[in-house]
Amino acid sequence: MIWNKQAECMPAHELKSLQLERLRETVRLAGENVPHYKKQFADMKLKPSSITSLNDISKLPFTSKTDLRDGFPFGMFAVPQSDIVEIHTSSGTTGKPIVVGYTRSDIDLWGEVMARCLSMAGTTRDDIIQNGYGYGLFTGGLGVHYGAQKIGATVVPISAGNTKRQIEIMRDLGTTIITCTPSYALYLAESAEEEGLLPRKKIKLRAGCFGAEMWTEKMRDEIESRFKIMALNIYGLTELIGPGVANECEHKNGLHIFEDYFYPEVISPETLQTLPEGETGELVLTTLSRVGTPMIRFRTRDITSLHREPCKCGRTVVRMARITGRSDDMIKVRGVLIFPSQIERALLEIKDVEPQYQIVITRPHHLDELEVQVELSKKMFSDEIRHIEEFRRKIEDNIERTINLRVKVSLVEPKSLPRSEGKAKRVIDKREI
Amino acid sequence: MDKVRQVSVFSENKPGRIQKITGIFGEEGINILAISITSTNGFGIIKLLVDKCDLAYEKLKEHGFTVKLSEVLAIEMKDSPGGLHEVSQILSDKGINIENAYVYVVESRARAYLLVEVKDIEKAREILAGSNLNFFRHEDF
Ligand SMILES: [Zn+2]
Numbered sequence: 394m395i396w397n398k399q400a401e402c403m404p405a406h407e408l409k410s411l412q413l414e415r416l417r418e419t420v421r422l423a424g425e426n427v428p429h430y431k432k433q434f435a436d437m438k439l440k441p442s443s444i445t446s447l448n449d450i451s452k453l454p455f456t457s458k459t460d461l462r463d464g465f466p467f468g469m470f471a472v473p474q475s476d477i478v479e480i481h482t483s484s485g486t487t488g489k490p491i492v493v494g495y496t497r498s499d500i501d502l503w504g505e506v507m508a509r510c511l512s513m514a515g516t517t518r519d520d521i522i523q524n525g526y527g528y529g530l531f532t533g534g535l536g537v538h539y540g541a542q543k544i545g546a547t548v549v550p551i552s553a554g555n556t557k558r559q560i561e562i563m564r565d566l567g568t569t570i571i572t573c574t575p576s577y578a579l580y581l582a583e584s585a586e587e588e589g590l591l592p593r594k595k596i597k598l599r600a601g602c603f604g605a606e607m608w609t610e611k612m613r614d615e616i617e618s619r620f621k622i623m624a625l626n627i628y629g630l631t632e633l634i635g636p637g638v639a640n641e642c643e644h645k646n647g648l649h650i651f652e653d654y655f656y657p658e659v660i661s662p663e664t665l666q667t668l669p670e671g672e673t674g675e676l677v678l679t680t681l682s683r684v685g686t687p688m689i690r691f692r693t694r695d696i697t698s699l700h701r702e703p704c705k706c707g708r709t710v711v712r713m714a715r716i717t718g719r720s721d722d723m724i725k726v727r728g729v730l731i732f733p734s735q736i737e738r739a740l741l742e743i744k745d746v747e748p749q750y751q752i753v754i755t756r757p758h759h760l761d762e763l764e765v766q767v768e769l770s771k772k773m774f775s776d777e778i779r780h781i782e783e784f785r786r787k788i789e790d791n792i793e794r795t796i797n798l799r800v801k802v803s804l805v806e807p808k809s810l811p812r813s814e815g816k817a818k819r820v821i822d823k824r825e826i
Numbered sequence: 827m828d829k830v831r832q833v834s835v836f837s838e839n840k841p842g843r844i845q846k847i848t849g850i851f852g853e854e855g856i857n858i859l860a861i862s863i864t865s866t867n868g869f870g871i872i873k874l875l876v877d878k879c880d881l882a883y884e885k886l887k888e889h890g891f892t893v894k895l896s897e898v899l900a901i902e903m904k905d906s907p908g909g910l911h912e913v914s915q916i917l918s919d920k921g922i923n924i925e926n927a928y929v930y931v932v933e934s935r936a937r938a939y940l941l942v943e944v945k946d947i948e949k950a951r952e953i954l955a956g957s958n959l960n961f962f963r964h965e966d967f
Contacts, residue, residue, distance in 0.1 A: 769836055769869075769892060771892070774836055774892045774894060775894075776832075776834035776871060776873065776894050776896050776943075777871075777925065777926075778864050778865075778866060778870070778871050781836070781869065781871070782866055782867065785867060785869075803838075803867075803868045803869070804838075804868070804869045805838055805869075806836065806837070806838055806890070806891075806892065807890070807892055808890060809838075
């Protein structure tokens, strides 16, 4: 179901001229009112009037998360605080949080793009949406909420957590659409199975939009087959607006980016040059209509590629591939770019292997060597050494297939790799360069 | 035919792993009767025949080792040059393939056992029931 045919199915030339008009307005607004951009444009002697085509976007500077942090709290705001009706923050792993502000028109825009996302999952005013994203400073909860209200669907603002309650609500209210993180969806499936609601008894769930974390096709298959629903991938980030930047349609061949509001580019994280369509690199996004905190060429660090071949759904807006990694985790071995997430995926594709691993890079004889240490799981253990060796080889082969590089896989004793509370340290680079 | 169980332990090939195991056994008063170590590509499996099998299993697990208990055939060998040949001849005549084997010598009684791992131990026991092989007796512990 298409929420806004005019915007989502716009002919290419019309879209481009709309984007240019909005880009110029965004650059003007940012250059005149946002302290950070004001200074930066002045330093670069950049005039908003020098943007005469969409290609000129490459003249504009990138914005990084650090810029947002340095501007804490209101350094990225383009309007006086009195025009701001809502604020969200996202905390990083280090330092100060970042703050973004929404004017009334920004909230309206957010509701619009979220209505488009939820419509892709088939949501109408007859649906009951169980919104399992966290409400609060995190953008997930309210983003879905605004979209649901725009559609006129019934939203149950249950927020994240409290699994027992989630299951009861799902059964008692007859939830038809669910929104939460994919890992939580799988957890819910498990609990629903324990409560005897699955396979499909007493529940009416039909579809869901899952995001806010990296996930895989394998996880999608699992969510879909356990709940017997359609599971769609949703994408967004607080710096831009929150969820609602892009969402998959029912054909599930990439996430349609709402290009009338967000201008996407894919760059090489190394050279920072814009890459041709279809090539994989870091996603860079520019807001085209945000007023509170306009964002110019924000480096998302998310790795993806853009595709413009026509989609069966009839939407003309570009599609981005499922995110496969983060450019800050990227490692370069023998000239090949590798993401730990690719290795993790290769591991998880093998039954009984758990994602407890560490990547060690060395350069013993002027040539990089990559060793992946994988903890032996209980299920991998056998008293026959050839069975364990078979696992080791399978992992080696699968990693090679995924990253096109032969690596050495070492099996290590369970619980011998360091554990950390937050983000695990997966890569140890021992090269002396 | 008495049942004989061995303890299998996963280990990385790095110094000190066997000492760690013998250390634990020392504290718990567990005696190692026979040991076999196989390794490949940086890891290995240590197989142990001990007098207190269940205790050894529990204690190793407590210390974070990955352990498994499994059954082996313990076949008596004549203490003469042809002893091993004779046993293996009978096994191959009966179509039983040796997956892995090691030896346990009972010093006090001057007896030796061939500890044999096979694919299907129940079947092997059935097949060998009528043979003139002698099997392990518990009093030899
Ligand atoms: Zn589509």
